[in-house]
Amino acid sequence: MTESLQRLKAILAEVSDLRRAANVLSWDQQVNMPPGGAEARSDQLSTLTRLAHERFTSPEVGELLNHLADLSDQQPLSDDGCLIKVMSHRYHKQTRIPSDWVAAFARTTSLAQQAWVKAKAENKFSFFQSHLEAVLLLIQEYVGFFAPYEHPYDSLLDNFEPSLTTAEVKAVFDALRPKQVALIQAIAQKPTPPDHFLYQPFEDAKQWEFSVKVLTDIGYRWSSGCMHRSEHPFTIEFGHGDVRITTHINPNAFAPGFFAALHEGGHALYEQGIPHSLYRTLLDEGASMAVHESQSRLWENFVGRSLAFWEHYYPDLQHTFAPALDSVRLEDFYKAINKVEPSLIRTEADEATYNLHIMLRFDLEVGMLEGKYTVKDLPALWREKMAEYLGVQPLTDSQGVLQDIHWSDGLFGYFPTYALGNVIAAQLWKAANVELSDLSLSIRKGEFADLLHWLRKKIHLHGAKLEPKQLLQLAIGEPLNAQPYLEYLQEKYTHLYQL
Amino acid sequence: MTESLQRLKAILAEVSDLRRAANVLSWDQQVNMPPGGAEARSDQLSTLTRLAHERFTSPEVGELLNHLADLSDQQPLSDDGCLIKVMSHRYHKQTRIPSDWVAAFARTTSLAQQAWVKAKAENKFSFFQSHLEAVLLLIQEYVGFFAPYEHPYDSLLDNFEPSLTTAEVKAVFDALRPKQVALIQAIAQKPTPPDHFLYQPFEDAKQWEFSVKVLTDIGYRWSSGCMHRSEHPFTIEFGHGDVRITTHINPNAFAPGFFAALHEGGHALYEQGIPHSLYRTLLDEGASMAVHESQSRLWENFVGRSLAFWEHYYPDLQHTFAPALDSVRLEDFYKAINKVEPSLIRTEADEATYNLHIMLRFDLEVGMLEGKYTVKDLPALWREKMAEYLGVQPLTDSQGVLQDIHWSDGLFGYFPTYALGNVIAAQLWKAANVELSDLSLSIRKGEFADLLHWLRKKIHLHGAKLEPKQLLQLAIGEPLNAQPYLEYLQEKYTHLYQL
Numbered sequence: 002m003t004e005s006l007q008r009l010k011a012i013l014a015e016v017s018d019l020r021r022a023a024n025v026l027s028w029d030q031q032v033n034m035p036p037g038g039a040e041a042r043s044d045q046l047s048t049l050t051r052l053a054h055e056r057f058t059s060p061e062v063g064e065l066l067n068h069l070a071d072l073s074d075q076q077p078l079s080d081d082g083c084l085i086k087v088m089s090h091r092y093h094k095q096t097r098i099p100s101d102w103v104a105a106f107a108r109t110t111s112l113a114q115q116a117w118v119k120a121k122a123e124n125k126f127s128f129f130q131s132h133l134e135a136v137l138l139l140i141q142e143y144v145g146f147f148a149p150y151e152h153p154y155d156s157l158l159d160n161f162e163p164s165l166t167t168a169e170v171k172a173v174f175d176a177l178r179p180k181q182v183a184l185i186q187a188i189a190q191k192p193t194p195p196d197h198f199l200y201q202p203f204e205d206a207k208q209w210e211f212s213v214k215v216l217t218d219i220g221y222r223w224s225s226g227c228m229h230r231s232e233h234p235f236t237i238e239f240g241h242g243d244v245r246i247t248t249h250i251n252p253n254a255f256a257p258g259f260f261a262a263l264h265e266g267g268h269a270l271y272e273q274g275i276p277h278s279l280y281r282t283l284l285d286e287g288a289s290m291a292v293h294e295s296q297s298r299l300w301e302n303f304v305g306r307s308l309a310f311w312e313h314y315y316p317d318l319q320h321t322f323a324p325a326l327d328s329v330r331l332e333d334f335y336k337a338i339n340k341v342e343p344s345l346i347r348t349e350a351d352e353a354t355y356n357l358h359i360m361l362r363f364d365l366e367v368g369m370l371e372g373k374y375t376v377k378d379l380p381a382l383w384r385e386k387m388a389e390y391l392g393v394q395p396l397t398d399s400q401g402v403l404q405d406i407h408w409s410d411g412l413f414g415y416f417p418t419y420a421l422g423n424v425i426a427a428q429l430w431k432a433a434n435v436e437l438s439d440l441s442l443s444i445r446k447g448e449f450a451d452l453l454h455w456l457r458k459k460i461h462l463h464g465a466k467l468e469p470k471q472l473l474q475l476a477i478g479e480p481l482n483a484q485p486y487l488e489y490l491q492e493k494y495t496h497l498y499q500l
Numbered sequence: 501m502t503e504s505l506q507r508l509k510a511i512l513a514e515v516s517d518l519r520r521a522a523n524v525l526s527w528d529q530q531v532n533m534p535p536g537g538a539e540a541r542s543d544q545l546s547t548l549t550r551l552a553h554e555r556f557t558s559p560e561v562g563e564l565l566n567h568l569a570d571l572s573d574q575q576p577l578s579d580d581g582c583l584i585k586v587m588s589h590r591y592h593k594q595t596r597i598p599s600d601w602v603a604a605f606a607r608t609t610s611l612a613q614q615a616w617v618k619a620k621a622e623n624k625f626s627f628f629q630s631h632l633e634a635v636l637l638l639i640q641e642y643v644g645f646f647a648p649y650e651h652p653y654d655s656l657l658d659n660f661e662p663s664l665t666t667a668e669v670k671a672v673f674d675a676l677r678p679k680q681v682a683l684i685q686a687i688a689q690k691p692t693p694p695d696h697f698l699y700q701p702f703e704d705a706k707q708w709e710f711s712v713k714v715l716t717d718i719g720y721r722w723s724s725g726c727m728h729r730s731e732h733p734f735t736i737e738f739g740h741g742d743v744r745i746t747t748h749i750n751p752n753a754f755a756p757g758f759f760a761a762l763h764e765g766g767h768a769l770y771e772q773g774i775p776h777s778l779y780r781t782l783l784d785e786g787a788s789m790a791v792h793e794s795q796s797r798l799w800e801n802f803v804g805r806s807l808a809f810w811e812h813y814y815p816d817l818q819h820t821f822a823p824a825l826d827s828v829r830l831e832d833f834y835k836a837i838n839k840v841e842p843s844l845i846r847t848e849a850d851e852a853t854y855n856l857h858i859m860l861r862f863d864l865e866v867g868m869l870e871g872k873y874t875v876k877d878l879p880a881l882w883r884e885k886m887a888e889y890l891g892v893q894p895l896t897d898s899q900g901v902l903q904d905i906h907w908s909d910g911l912f913g914y915f916p917t918y919a920l921g922n923v924i925a926a927q928l929w930k931a932a933n934v935e936l937s938d939l940s941l942s943i944r945k946g947e948f949a950d951l952l953h954w955l956r957k958k959i960h961l962h963g964a965k966l967e968p969k970q971l972l973q974l975a976i977g978e979p980l981n982a983q984p985y986l987e988y989l990q991e992k993y994t995h996l997y998q999l
Contacts, residue, residue, distance in 0.1 A: 042738070045521045
């Protein structure tokens with residue numbers, strides 16, 4: 002058995018190297034690559050991805066996993082036991098997909114992406130419709146590979162949130178929806194706090210330095226990472242010793258660049274905290290998209306948009322950008338960075354409204370998989386649900402159903418993880434505040450070591466060994482639960498808007 | 501046959517993608533990587549290199565090449581004919597090396613490199629001696645794989661200069677040596693031109709911009725490349741559409757950063773000029789190390805250290821760095837950047853002395869392979885030959901036999917290509933001046949399009965299709981020849997030093 006395990010680990014190490022090499026290429030593509038590099042880069046990435054896939058899905062891996070199957074029962078929580086369990090799940094899932102389907106999917110989504118770009122630019126859903134229909138057909142075919150199933154959406158969700166079911170997500174969203182809708186309706190009755198002072202010149206270099214300082218304070222290790230610029234901020238890892246973030250600075254606004262850096266910093270702290278013992282096993286990554294998002298949201302919002310945080314940093318911020326914020330009181334700054342305003346675009350949404358954007362997309366995806374909705378219905382459904390959830394309606398499809406790239410890319414099952422990230426962040430935040438009794442006091446002093454240590458121990462140390470559910474159970478002793486997020490929103494906005 | 505050719509090309513494309521992906525990782529390592537990334541990067545690079553090697557040396561490639569062997573006779577100058585010829589040569593060479601040897605070589609050179617770093621830092625050749633002996637033993641074993649041979653050094657040389665023989669290099673060096681030695685002795689009798697004005701503050705950002713401007717003028721396409729900083733300047737390509745250079749700026753000296761950028765720019769123009777028809781064939785690279793070096797040297801020295809060049813750029817340079825060079829006449833600047841001074845360190849050597857540093861190393865390498873010298877003799881031999889060739893002697897081994905990393909890395913046969921690059925550059929320069937009658941007039945106007953076009957047509961367009969000898973014959977109708985370089989030196993320094 003030892004020999005089989007070693008052989009398996011050698012193959013996984015190779016797959017890991019190929020994937021992370023692809024990550025380096027992808028990072029470079031978004032940060033440095035000149036336009037002339039596009040053709041070669043696309044070929045290189047597709048070769049690396051194909052080789053990694055071929056290696057991972059080879060019959061030898063299947064045989065080794067079979068041979069080692071007992072390990073996961075014998076030592077369910079050990080590194081090796083978890084390895085066999087997680088890899089068996091991924092192996093069986095990936096080998097059920099015929100290579101014809103993979104090729105058709107790559108071809109169809111590549112065309113769909115081009116059509117989406119054009120459709121969005123010209124505000125014509127009709128340009129995109131037939132492409133999205135073709136993508137949906139393939140998604141339905143994909144779902145069929147995993148029949149019988151409880152719900153057709155389950156296998157899609159599982160790609161991003163291992164073992165989470167559609168029913169479980171529905172339950173969480175059903176708990177959130179009415180309360181979040183009621184909250185923003187209540188807020189809409191109150192005066193809007195002024196935030197014009199967030200939109201004035203903030204010198205680029207000073208924004209950069211301020212973000213670097215805060216990232217350093219929260220524990221981002223610069224010896225194991227670096228920050229660059231890219232159009233869309235992201236985090237990427239080439240091993241826990243090289244976890245990079247990017248940001249995008251708007252020299253005429255303070256908030257977007259800073260909170261992007263803090264958000265990516267949260268993702269990066271997770272990756273930097275994964276132990277070396279999991280190196281090159283494919284378990285040295287986050288447990289799921291939602292758990293990852295819980296880390297970024299926790300630092301961005303629960304910490305970074307809290308009053309305690311700015312009690313520490315605001316004088317420094319005022320000094321750094323003087324005289325821009327000299328006449329703005331801390332309380333007004335805090336209100337401005339937490340302003341709630343139902344809007345059309347998901348990526349610009351605030352904490353109180355964000356999840357509703359997600360629920361709308363989840364409803365549509367699930368509805369299509371259940372055969373309730375067709376692609377043709379989407380623009381009208383979008384407007385209808387925006388009115389219902391957020392009280393606003395897009396005038397154009399570009400600002401509505403065409404705003405996200407995800408569907409053109411075939412990413413069904415991905416959207417819910419954004420909202421679940423907020424939910425998990427709130428659960429962790431609540432538990433951390435119980436276990437670390439002086440947490441807000443520490444934050445008020447700009448000290449984050451205890452919180453980071455707690456997250457390391459509860460979440461980061463486990464890498465991708467456990468399913469998100471198991472991880473949450475182990476970390477805080479409870480399942481996925483919408484209540485803490487609702488409580489958090491209620492408390493925060495009751496204070497902010499004097500509801 | 502068409503099917504075999506397609507299959508072969510598909511495999512070569514994969515090998516090409518893997519190698520260029522490794523190039524991206526290597527570029528990143530030298531430009532961006534934080535220290536924590538070292539372990540993972542080394543694993544990733546070794547996996548990519550191993551996979552590329554396994555794929556290229558697979559029996560299937562051998563069978564395809566056998567099956568396609570006739571192509572290279574039928575169409576010796578076509579892309580496909582050249583492909584079969586060059587790949588057959590590489591295949592047979594690489595498959596003669598047992599994998600045990602490869603593993604031993606990797607292990608031994610890795611240890612030797614560490615020992616070399618320590619030996620150089622502490623100026624103790626004894627720390628390095630046994631390691632270099634171990635490397636040499638492996639090199640001798642390597643040479644044995646290619647018996648029978650005319651000269652044991654031939655197979656090493658061939659790794660960098662396909663089909664060039666030791667006898668040919670000796671002939672060129674024997675022609676150069678006495679004349680170059682005599683030249684620097686004559687120069688030593690003359691007063692040394694002042695060059696203190698090259699060593700004063702030159703603002704980093706302005707040096708950068710000046711280099712960018714000149715690189716743009718000579719034809720470097722920024723849409724297919726970019727410049728970054730690294731400790732040691734280099735050029736690297738990920739396809740002809742993405743050819744990157746690095747430079748290293750010393751804010752207290754003008755020449756090193758500028759000429760490094762121009763040197764790398766010369767390499768990059770070569771890679772950017774390789775035609776798309778050779779993309780992903782492994783022929784889309786330079787013909788050899790020496791041909792590559794001829795391009796960098798041609799732009800750095802023949803163009804960049806010419807009077808005509810500075811007649812155009814010097815007013816701009818003075819203006820850019822005013823008042824630093826306000827009182828320095830063009831003629832004095834020109835003399836300063838061409839100052840000849842026998843020195844101990846190869847990488848700092850000027851045009852007149854550089855080749856002698858190389859000949860010394862070539863003598864020692866060949867002497868060791870011929871069994872004439874032992875590793876133990878090297879420090880004394882080094883001092884002896886430095887005195888003979890350059891009239892100077894190092895006081896320490898760190899400034900002598902320990903100065904270069906190459907031997908610790910097992911790079912035997914590489915050094916001669918540096919000097920041959922100068923020789924080929926002079927041959928091309930002479931031919932270009934005949935064929936482009938107003939070349940120096942164009943340079944005086946800052947116009948380089950004709951020269952670049954000529955190099956594209958004569959050299960770049962052929963990629964690695966031809967052996968350097970064939971390429972030279974086709975380009976200028978003559979074999980490797982030391983005479984033009986000697987004439988160039990003689991003419992240039994007779995004028996500069998009034999010999």
